[in-house]
Structure formats: structure tokens, C-alpha cells
Amino acid sequence: QQQVKQSPQSLIVQKGGISIINCAYENTAFDYFPWYQQFPGKGPALLIAIRPDVSEKKEGRFTISFNKSAKQFSLHIMDSQPGDSATYFCAASKWDSTLTFGKGTMLLVSP
Amino acid sequence: GAGVSQSPSNKVTEKGKDVELRCDPISGHTALYWYRQSLGQGLEFLIYFQGNSAPDKSGLPSDRFSAERTGGSVSTLTIQRTQQEDSAVYLCASSPGGQGVTIYFGEGSWLTVV
Numbered sequence: 699q700q701q702v703k704q705s706p707q708s709l710i711v712q713k714g715g716i717s718i719i720n721c722a723y724e725n726t727a728f729d730y731f732p733w734y735q736q737f738p739g740k741g742p743a744l745l746i747a748i749r750p751d752v753s754e755k756k757e758g759r760f761t762i763s764f765n766k767s768a769k770q771f772s773l774h775i776m777d778s779q780p781g782d783s784a785t786y787f788c789a790a791s792k793w794d795s796t797l798t799f800g801k802g803t804m805l806l807v808s809p
Numbered sequence: 810g811a812g813v814s815q816s817p818s819n820k821v822t823e824k825g826k827d828v829e830l831r832c833d834p835i836s837g838h839t840a841l842y843w844y845r846q847s848l849g850q851g852l853e854f855l856i857y858f859q860g861n862s863a864p865d866k867s868g869l870p871s872d873r874f875s876a877e878r879t880g881g882s883v884s885t886l887t888i889q890r891t892q893q894e895d896s897a898v899y900l901c902a903s904s905p906g907g908q909g910v911t912i913y914f915g916e917g918s919w920l921t922v923v
Contacts, residue, residue, distance in 0.1 A: 704851075732911075734914075739916065740916055741813070741900055741902070741913075741914030741915050741916050741917055742852070742900075742914050743913075743914065744911045744912075744913075747911075787851065787852060789852075796842065796854055796857050796865065797854070797912065798854070799844075799851050799852035799853075799854075800851055801850060801851035802851050802852075
């Protein structure tokens with residue numbers, strides 16, 4: 699049973715455009731939702747995270763939108779840059795347990 | 810060290826051989842995780858160590874997989890009688906423990922079974 703579904707699998711965006719990656723979860727007990735960014739040959743690194751008591755969190759060009767009733771959350775990358783090209787993973791967990799990751803989205807930002 | 814250190818970074822082994830992958834977590838981190846990353850399959854949880862508690866082994870795919878953590882620090886993931894489907898990147902991560910904290914990943918050990 700896949701507890702966190704991520705889409706799309708891959709995404710190509712022009713420089714300056716908005717990249718949007720979506721995730722849906724099934725377990726209503728999940729209450730911590732981070733996004734990780736992974737460059738080739740590197741381990742994933744935390745990008746931004748949200749808890750369900752807020753509907754949106756913004757850090758620079760990166761924004762998480764959270765819809766608790768729909769059990770969905772998304773990552774928006776504004777003014778996408780070629781340096782943002784990476785694989786992005788959403789994840790979810792109960793506050794005190796291990797993370798369950800989505801299958802990842804390969805983002806390519808064309809110059 | 811400054812980050813999570815994993816060795817070897819690359820390992821090619823013959824089917825049926827045993828392999829050991831090592832993880833040296835960030836100093837002071839009480840929690841240690843192993844994940845497996847296969848092409849198109851995302852990050853698959855394998856095992857979790859927290860302090861002196863019994864490890865959460867619920868993600869280990871078969872009894873050929875085992876892991877230990879000595880002295881609350883270094884961890885070794887062992888795969889016995891390797892199969893081609895074991896080929897993947899094995900990622901170790903650590904965290905300070907506690908609730909909702911950031912976990913920090915190493916760069917992984919790329920295992921190829923031929």
C-alpha cells in the first residue's frame with residue numbers, strides 16, 4: 699500500500715516558470731510533511747516542511763500548500779532556475795515516527 | 810565528521826556473495842535510519858535505530874537483510890546471498906531524535922549485483 703502518492707514523475711519547466719509537484723497521503727494520522735531535494739550523486743536534503751496546523755509555508759522561492767481535508771500537499775517553486783534541477787521527494791510521518799516518502803519527481807529547468 | 814559518512818561509495822559484487830555497508834552518523838545523533846533507493850521506486854525505509862531502544866526492522870525486505878548499530882554510533886547493513894534485485898543505492902541518515910526533526914542523509918552506497 700503506497701501511503702504517499704507523488705506526481706508527476708518528471709517535469710520540465712522553463713527558466714523563470716513555476717514548478718508544481720503534488721502529493722497525496724492516505725494516513726490521517728500523518729502530521730509532519732517535509733520535502734527533500736536530491737542532486738545527482740548526493741543524498742536527499744531537507745528543503746522545507748509543514749505541519750497541518752497551517753495551510754501554507756513559504757521560504758524564499760519555495761512554498762508548500764497544504765489541504766488537510768483533501769489530504770494533499772504540494773510544492774511550488776517560483777521563478778524556477780536551472781540550479782533547481784533535481785529530484786524532489788515529498789514525505790509524511792506521524793510526529794514521532796519514520797518518514798514515508800513519495801516516489802520522487804525529476805525536475806529539469808531549461809535555460 | 811560534519812555529515813553522515815557512508816562506505817563504500819560503490820560496490821560491485823557477484824550474486825550470492827555477502828556485502829556489508831557502513832554508516833557513520835553525525836556525532837551526537839541518537840537516531841539512525843537506513844533507506845534503499847531504486848530507480849523509479851523512491852526511498853524505501855529499511856530499518857530505524859533510536860538510542861538504546863529495540864530497532865524498528867519493519868522495512869527489511871527479507872531475512873537476508875540485517876543491520877546492527879554498535880555503541881550507539883556506527884551502523885552496518887549486511888546483505889547475505891545477494892540477488893540482482895538488491896542492486897540499489899543504500900542511504901543512511903541520522904537525526905538528533907525527538908519529534909519532527911530533520912533527518913540528514915549520507916551520499917549513499919551504490920550496490921551493483923552482477
